[in-house]
Amino acid sequence: MQLQVARIGKPHGIRGEVTVQVLTDAPADRFVPGTEFVVEPASLGTLTVESARWNKDILLLAFDGIETRNQAETLRGAKLFIETEELDEDDDEGWYEHELVGLEARVGSRVVGKVSGLHTMPVQDLLVVETPDGKEILIPFVEQIVPEVNVAEGFVLVTPPEGLFDVNAEDTEGRASGENA
Numbered sequence: 472m473q474l475q476v477a478r479i480g481k482p483h484g485i486r487g488e489v490t491v492q493v494l495t496d497a498p499a500d501r502f503v504p505g506t507e508f509v510v511e512p513a514s515l516g517t518l519t520v521e522s523a524r525w526n527k528d529i530l531l532l533a534f535d536g537i538e539t540r541n542q543a544e545t546l547r548g549a550k551l552f553i554e555t556e557e558l559d560e561d562d563d564e565g566w567y568e569h570e571l572v573g574l575e576a577r578v579g580s581r582v583v584g585k586v587s588g589l590h591t592m593p594v595q596d597l598l599v600v601e602t603p604d605g606k607e608i609l610i611p612f613v614e615q616i617v618p619e620v621n622v623a624e625g626f627v628l629v630t631p632p633e634g635l636f637d638v639n640a641e642d643t644e645g646r647a648s649g650e651n652a
Contacts, residue, residue: 476508477491584602
């Protein structure tokens with residue numbers, strides 16, 4: 472199985488560097504020169520890191536064979552993957568998005584939706600839960616609100632503060648109707 476570690480953003484400068492959205496907690500280990508990534512879409516082949524550097528909070532990567540801004544532009548939106556055999560399977564420190572997506576979100580014994588994603592943020596991560604009526608709810612992924620993640624049994628237990636689902640639903644409806652534009 473493969474694990475996504477980054478998504479390529481826009482080109483940076485004229486020498487083929489690109490910005491990346493980092494999706495790993497160990498960027499210093501993942502983005503070293505010589506590292507080869509499996510790329511989606513597959514039509515881009517594999518990419519090998521030539522150099523990596525930080526510009527403020529943004530990671531900039533250069534890849535072998537990508538030497539111009541125009542070549543870098545063709546990579547925009549591509550996803551970078553590593554093979555999961557490299558990972559320590561005994562790591563109880565956290566979960567990867569692919570482990571969480573598809574799990575039922577439960578409040579007590581009541582199913583309130585399914586996990587459809589994980590937004591990794593600087594301060595705290597957010598679970599994305601899709602409700603049965605198609606609304607997207609963002610839930611802070613902290614122990615007080617998500618006290619149990621049971622991948623084996625296929626669920627996450629959520630103890631949301633009062634109104635969490637209502638506030639998220641109102642925000643989504645407001646944006647959809649253009650009220651908060």
